[in-house]
Amino acid sequence: MSEHTKNLTLKIWRQKSARDEGHFETYQANNISPEMSFLEMLDVINEELIHKGVEPITMDHDCREGICGACGLVINGRPHGPRERTTTCQLHMRSFRDGDTITIEPFRAKAFPVIKDLMIDRGSMERIIAAGGFITAPTGSPRDANALPVPKTCADLAMDAASCIGCGACVAACPNASAMLFLSAKVSQLGLLPQGQPERLTRVRDMIAQMDAEQFGACTNFAECEAVCPKGVKLEHIARMNRDFIKSAILYRPPQASAGGA
Amino acid sequence: MPILDMTLARDGKVYFWTSSVGRKLLMAITGFAFVAFVTIHALGNLTAYMGGSAMNAYAAFLQGMAHGGGIWVFRFVMLAIFLIHATTAISLTLDNWAARPKGYREKKPQAANWASRSMRYTAIILAAFIICHLLHLTVGWRVIAPGFAHGDAYGNFVRGFQSWPISMFYIIANLCLGLHIWHGIWSFSQTLGWAHPRYDALRRFLAAVWSLLVICVNISYPIAVLSGLLK
Numbered sequence: 129m130s131e132h133t134k135n136l137t138l139k140i141w142r143q144k145s146a147r148d149e150g151h152f153e154t155y156q157a158n159n160i161s162p163e164m165s166f167l168e169m170l171d172v173i174n175e176e177l178i179h180k181g182v183e184p185i186t187m188d189h190d191c192r193e194g195i196c197g198a199c200g201l202v203i204n205g206r207p208h209g210p211r212e213r214t215t216t217c218q219l220h221m222r223s224f225r226d227g228d229t230i231t232i233e234p235f236r237a238k239a240f241p242v243i244k245d246l247m248i249d250r251g252s253m254e255r256i257i258a259a260g261g262f263i264t265a266p267t268g269s270p271r272d273a274n275a276l277p278v279p280k281t282c283a284d285l286a287m288d289a290a291s292c293i294g295c296g297a298c299v300a301a302c303p304n305a306s307a308m309l310f311l312s313a314k315v316s317q318l319g320l321l322p323q324g325q326p327e328r329l330t331r332v333r334d335m336i337a338q339m340d341a342e343q344f345g346a347c348t349n350f351a352e353c354e355a356v357c358p359k360g361v362k363l364e365h366i367a368r369m370n371r372d373f374i375k376s377a378i379l380y381r382p383p384q385a386s387a388g389g390a
Numbered sequence: 391m392p393i394l395d396m397t398l399a400r401d402g403k404v405y406f407w408t409s410s411v412g413r414k415l416l417m418a419i420t421g422f423a424f425v426a427f428v429t430i431h432a433l434g435n436l437t438a439y440m441g442g443s444a445m446n447a448y449a450a451f452l453q454g455m456a457h458g459g460g461i462w463v464f465r466f467v468m469l470a471i472f473l474i475h476a477t478t479a480i481s482l483t484l485d486n487w488a489a490r491p492k493g494y495r496e497k498k499p500q501a502a503n504w505a506s507r508s509m510r511y512t513a514i515i516l517a518a519f520i521i522c523h524l525l526h527l528t529v530g531w532r533v534i535a536p537g538f539a540h541g542d543a544y545g546n547f548v549r550g551f552q553s554w555p556i557s558m559f560y561i562i563a564n565l566c567l568g569l570h571i572w573h574g575i576w577s578f579s580q581t582l583g584w585a586h587p588r589y590d591a592l593r594r595f596l597a598a599v600w601s602l603l604v605i606c607v608n609i610s611y612p613i614a615v616l617s618g619l620l621k
């Protein structure tokens with residue numbers, strides 16, 4: 129068995145609290161099975177640290193099956209590590225070679241303050257959703273699938289946008305720490321479906337205002353986000369959001385206090 | 391926008407001009423205007439290959455548009471475009487730097503290329519070049535344009551490029567221009583929403599061909615003068 133296991137050197141960002149300066153710490157990971165996921169490897173390290181009486185490394189994770197978006201780490205300079213379309217939790221140690229040195233850092237952005245070690249606060253993204261990434265009308269319990277027919281191409285495109293898990297890798301990868309890919313996915317998943325139409329123009333406006341207020345950067349079309357997105361969300365959505373923003377600048381009607389009948 | 395006020399205690403009013411996407415749109419529109427101008431400028435100067443009198447006639451035509459007022463209107467429009475492009479660029483850049491106060495120890499670019507990563511630097515060289523270029527061939531500042539004669543565009547053009555340092559600076563600036571508008575064309579089309587998988591590959595291709603065409607035409611001038619083809 130030992131011939132298949134790997135020994136790795138890990139350089140991991142340690143930071144006691146939001147206010148702590150933080151620094152890199154080097155750890156040895158020995159006898160790591162290639163079948164382990166990246167997070168399991170960190171679990172093993174933490175186990176050892178606990179036995180040694182050292183504070184374990186804090187990292188965010190939840191589903192460990194690539195759908196919740198909690199687990200993002202910058203691994204060797206790439207959010208979610210070296211594999212395309214793979215979240216950190218779905219990355220396996222077979223992607224690394226024996227003797228490798230792996231640098232592990234938290235996602236970095238003004239809008240993503242580090243809480244502790246590798247764990248960041250993604251509340252800014254949630255507030256962007258809260259600013260308009262939903263439909264106001266109560267829709268009740270799930271309806272029959274075919275009650276509101278949607279052509280397959282539209283449904284597929286909306287689904288592509290909806291595959292965004294809000295992990296923040298796009299922000300982490302962007303040299304400007306811009307959240308445009310995330311935002312555009314959230315704007316598009318509703319803008320491409322009938323239910324999203326009535327609020328389409330206020331939605332894009334409000335969400336972009338929130339993005340700016342959260343101090344995310346602005347897009348310069350580097351396309352870094354698209355390259356690292358674990359769900360393959362496309363730049364196309366950013367262009368759609370820009371179109372919506374232009375339309376909104378022309379057609380937006382501010383809500384009136386006295387508007388509406390009885 | 392209650393959520394904005396509630397969460398960040400900020401004024402939640404959205405202004406087109408101050409929002410990041412709004413400023414990007416201003417950059418895109420002015421950038422597009424610049425690309426259009428630089429293309430026409432490059433092509434217009436092809437009159438140099440038809441001889442001195444042809445180029446001088448072309449220059450006289452531009453000077454005489456709308457009884458000489460046209461060129462001033464045009465100059466002020468270009469100045470406004472320049473100021474909008476530059477101020478939005480600076481304010482967006484400052485925002486972008488502020489958006490990541492602490493950087494990575496290790497960061498590998500995945501998709502960003504030479505052109506996109508050098509935009510800010512090529513921009514500075516281009517701004518410096520535009521000032522020199524105007525002093526040289528529009529104002530006729532004696533220090534860099536000895537023997538400048540108003541009304542003799544062709545003569546000024548040839549005398550200018552006969553100087554090696556001026557030609558070299560011109561060529562370098564044009565290489566920067568090529569990089570800048572290569573990413574610029576792709577970028578403004580994306581920002582203006584002219585993007586679709588149906589023609590995205592074409593859009594990339596068009597950006598490359600267009601910028602290459604502009605700089606090839608431009609760089610041909612100093613080469614033609616230095617090689618003695620134009621004199």
Ligand code: FES
Nearest residue numbers: 192196197199217
């Ligand atoms: S832990 Fe849920 S996506 Fe990785």
